[in-house]
Amino acid sequence: MSTPTPPKPRRGRAYRGVSIEARRAERHQKLLDAGIQVIGSQGYHATTVKAVCAEAGLTERYFYESFSNSEALLCEAYAHIIAQLRERIGTSLSAHQAQPDTLIEAALNSYFTYLRDHPGHARLMMVEVLGVSPTVDQHYRRVMEDFAEFLAATRRGLYPAQDTHGVDEMMIATGLIGALVNMAMRWMLSGFRESPESVVAAARTVLLAVNRHLLEG
Amino acid sequence: MSTPTPPKPRRGRAYRGVSIEARRAERHQKLLDAGIQVIGSQGYHATTVKAVCAEAGLTERYFYESFSNSEALLCEAYAHIIAQLRERIGTSLSAHQAQPDTLIEAALNSYFTYLRDHPGHARLMMVEVLGVSPTVDQHYRRVMEDFAEFLAATRRGLYPAQDTHGVDEMMIATGLIGALVNMAMRWMLSGFRESPESVVAAARTVLLAVNRHLLEG
DNA sequence: TACTTCTGACAACAAGCCATGTCAACATTG
DNA sequence: CAATGTTGACATGGCTTGTTGTCAGAAGTA
Secondary structure: OOOOOOOOOOOOOOEOOEOHHHHHHHHHHHHHHHHHHHHHHHOHHHOOHHHHHHHHOOOHHHHHHHOOOHHHHHHHHHHHHHHHHHHHHHHHHHOOOOOHHHHHHHHHHHHHHHHHHOHHHHHHHHHHOOOOOHHHHHHHHHHHHHHHHHHHHHHHHHOOOOOOOOOOHHHHHHHHHHHHHHHHHHHHHOOOOOOHHHHHHHHHHHHHHHHHHHHHO | OOOOOOOOOOOOOOEOOEOHHHHHHHHHHHHHHHHHHHHHHHOHHHOOHHHHHHHHOOOHHHHHHHOOOHHHHHHHHHHHHHHHHHHHHHHHHHOOOOOHHHHHHHHHHHHHHHHHHOHHHHHHHHHHOOOOOHHHHHHHHHHHHHHHHHHHHHHHHHOOOOOOOOOOHHHHHHHHHHHHHHHHHHHHHOOOOOOHHHHHHHHHHHHHHHHHHHHHO
């Protein structure tokens, strides 16, 4: 009965000086970045687990440690990109408070330059998320709705006493968001040839036009 | 040497009273309709050759008689739908000549009611064609460009002497097309709950606003 | 040092689907 | 009637990929 008490290292221990949570988080981040990179360049349907792992410098097992499948990666990548974009727009807005014209200009500048500086992100958020599955479509729809709501709310903030003349504010905001998306898509698909200033100017024209129209009745 | 001259029926003969061309065309049409149906309801990536053939009531061999692969079917289905939509808009336009307001109203009515009456077509042309392959993306881009060009040309026809104030007409038209698409998508994804009139009204507001803005400088 | 966990490279298995092939039954022509 | 084209049901091969498993070596712990 003199069983020598076997050494019992607990699992979840540190490795190379980093805790298990930190390692996990690091791998997760690597996979997320790699996923955005691969999906943004090859397209979602040409993206394999193997390719993402190769890009991340990890083996396939760790993929399933972080994501249950490719679709989960896509969703998280999408959410990540949208959050980044939101933040960028938000900070640029807070620098130009309450002056409608410069507000719009700043927001549009943030939007279009972000897409140009991250073409992979642009492709993912505008093209690759569509038509993947009902789940992903739901996320997309939600994001669109949020942006439209944000646009409508911002306008309401600038013109509080404004009557809506019975028009569907959200539907119009949805249209305007669609205008921005389509302009961006055209700009992207043409390889960002035109200057950001001219694209911003066109977008500004549309937003201001509708704003004026709603104000003047 | 009295080899009896073997009967030599030419191939490509009639069958059940229809010529080979007619049978081929009939099968092609059946497969196209079935493809639109299946892709429009299940989504392109969930669509298999087998399912399309089952829907068409044909065997898989005939699929490859008409299409080299699923992508070819998707492209032709897309082109078919766009042509239908164009025709529908065109005929409704020719009935309301040269009166800007009713012109827009008629075109928007055709557009939105077409989508509502053919939700499968709507899904295919707005969602399923995106992110499939560079080839299909090219088609999509071309269609968008054509619609934008059509919109810009129509406007030029109504206001020939109009100065463009240096703004990029095509970029603005692209934005407006995007607005229409996004409104339609929202309408579709919410199950066409709102009345077509209210959607048309919102779309009209956007188009008229930009038009007015461009006219008044 | 002895034992355990962690890691990475790779194998293995199952599943799905595209694309083609086989074969018997039916239709047509001479 | 006989020979051949046509059709439909079904089978088959082959490829790709997702997902899990194996195993040896490195790193940590008692």
